[in-house]
Amino acid sequence: MQAVILAGGKGTRLRPYTASLPKPLVPVGDFPIIEIILRQLRHQGFRDVIISTGHLAGLIEAYCGGGARWKLKIRYVREEKPLSTAGALKLIRGLAPDFLAINGDILTTLDYARMFERHKKSGAMATIGVCERKTFVDFGVIDVDRAGLVTRYTEKPAYQYLVSMGVNAFDRKALGHIRTGEALGIPDLIERIRDAGQPVYGFRNSAQWLDIGRPEDYQTAQDIFSDPKARRLYVK
Secondary structure (H helix, E strand, C coil), rough: CCEEEEEECHHHCCCCCCCCCCHCCCCCCCCCCHHHHHHHHHHHHCEEEEEECCCCHHHHHHHHCCCHHHHEEEECCCCCCHHHHHHCCCCCCCCCCCEEEEEEEEEEECCHHHHHHHHHHCCEEEEEEEEEEECCCCCEEECCCCCCCCEEEEECCCCEEEEEEEEEEEEHHHHHHHCCCCCCHHHHHHHHHHHHCCEEEEEECCEEEEECCCCCHHHHHHHCCCCCCHHHCCCC
């Protein structure tokens, strides 16, 4: 099984931590984020890993090397100009017929192998890892009709919705929707696939998930990794 880690971003939301480190090398507990992802991939049966780099690429390449310490085969593709998440995929040679693409700034207990197998069996052009999030509103929410009459008053409601986890599986043919040298994000690629009438599935799951690009999630990750029992859910 083959996985691509998208590690080319500048990590602007996580400054000042990313002033001198690329975001995938920001530490969580004893390990940088990217090492946690690599350990998870190895534990779940992935052996072939491609890392897309850009900002401070040399530091990531120096740290991860060829992957021998994790019994992985790692190679790199470097963006000479920012191409966003999907555009970077177009640079890669030797992609498998189906592959996993993981943002290099997430932590999750998602079963990557199970999602990947489900994707292949579905015949989908793309599969998005999705999980449920809940947002609490600290105010009374008012609905008013055109006449100015209050039709609903909800005190401090909670809204539930599904979000993308930054983990996607693709059929290699999906790259035909990306022009060479085009800067394109994965959400835009997904829309192009859907507009072409090709199937996109959501892999709904109850895994823990943190977007380390958000300072509040980064602090949550540090809290989790301070507890050895909780840390073992992520690091194998």
